[in-house]
Amino acid sequence: MFKVLRDWIQRYFSDEEAVVLAVLLVVAFTAVLTLGGMLAPVLAGMVLAFLMHGMVSFLERLRLGERLSVSLVFALFMGALGLFLLVLVPLLWRQMIGLFNELPGMLAKWQSLLLLLPERYPQLVSDEQVLQAIDVARGEIGRFGQWALTFSLSSLPLLVNLMIYLVLVPILVFFFLKDRRMIGAWVSGYLPRERALLTQVAQVMNRQIANYIRGKVIEIVVCGVVTYIAFVLLGLNYAALLALLVGISVVVPYVGAVVVTVPVAFIALFQWGWSDQFIYLMVVYGIIQTLDGNVLVPLLFSEAVNLHPVAIICAVLLFGGLWGFWGIFFAIPLATLFKAVLDAWPRREPLVAPLL
Structure with missing residues (x-):
């Protein structure tokens, strides 16, 4: 047992850089897990600065100077933040309050529609099943209302x-x-002088993760804005709130688009019923999702993330359980970083006895 463990350590941790990289990863992961709540503003600032670093570098290449480039990008950031707080947040708040006020009416309408199912399809649905489904829905809405009251208090x-x-x-x-x-120079001062492995992993991280995060932010904005315009033109209620959900849904691969379709379809059915307007809305919504998956995503993510779908789902579940929304958002970049570390990790090939 000890010989197997010793051989494994010699194979994967015989290089000094591998040991340093392992220690850095463990320290960073432990710090985020234990101090993530207290350092959340610092981490948020680092992520936002990382997103805007490319724009600053682009302006510097235009010979605008470092101070002017940073000032312009920061002014753009503050303008976008002010627009979000003064325009978008009040609109979302009003629509959310309106949706909460209409929930009892929606529940009553859906209850009357469900009670008609046993009469039309007695072989498929019974009265007991419908009543049980209504009781479950009431319980869930009651718990949601209790949570909303507790949240407000x-x-x-x-x-x-x-x-x-x-x-x-x-x-x-x-x-x-x-x-x-x-x-960067201060952090580099604490790293070993010979750091080819760290440099290789950092280059992969900067090339793939930076492009992914910036592309994902652009995808969220584009999908949200296009969906909002389409919902407003079609006259759908709570267009801003639903468009925000559609934009955020692109964060979760494979699942987000399916999950967010449920509230869009329910609100459209409550507003129009089984009408042509409902069909038009779902067709437009399907076109938006198709264009996002087949046009926008390949355009933004020129360097495809070489991860198996099972690995992506596992990463979303793992990091989402650890860090919530931000864990889901950074699940694919973190999985990509983990894969880059595994690919670049130095290892000694096991000795093979010569064949006689």
Whole structure:
């Protein structure tokens, strides 16, 4: 047993860089797990600065200067943040309140429709099944209402945390952009001089993960805006709220599009019933999803993430369970980083006895 363990360590950890990389990964993973809640504004600032780093580099290549480039990108970021807070958030809040007020009416309408099923399809659906489904729906809506009431009563700490984020995150983004070279040199000072393995992994991470994250943000914005315009033109209620759900759904591969279709279809059915308007909406929604999967995604992600679908689903479940929404958002980049580390990891081939 000890010989097997010793041979395994000599095979995979005989290189000094491999040991350093393993220690860095363990320390970073442990720090995020244990201190992620306290350092959440710092991590959010790092992610946002990482997203805007490409734009700053592009402006610097145009010879605008470092300070001017950082100032322009930061001003654009603050303008987008102000637009989101002053325009989009109030609109979403009004639509959410309206949806909560109409939930009892929706439940009553769906209850009357469900009660007609045993009369039309007695061989498929019984009265007991319909009543049981109605009781389950009432229980779920009751628990949701209780959660909403509890959330509203305990929203003061959430508002305080939100104000802290709104103050700290922009400041951190500015300094991460302005002093990125100084911070990089400071971190490099604690790394070994010979770091070919770390450089190789960093290059893969910067090439694939950066492109993925920036592409995913662009995909969220494009899908949300296009869906909102289509829903408004078709006259669907709660267009902004549903468009936000459609935009966020692209974060979760394979599952998000299917899950978000349910509220879109339910609200459309409540508004129009089985009418031509409902069919038009679902056709337009299907076209948007098709264009997203077959045109926008290949265009944004020129370098395909070479991961098996099973690996992607496992990464979403694992990191989503650990870090919630942000874990789901970064599941594929983290899985890509893990694969890059495995591919670049130095190893000694086991000795094979010569054949006689």
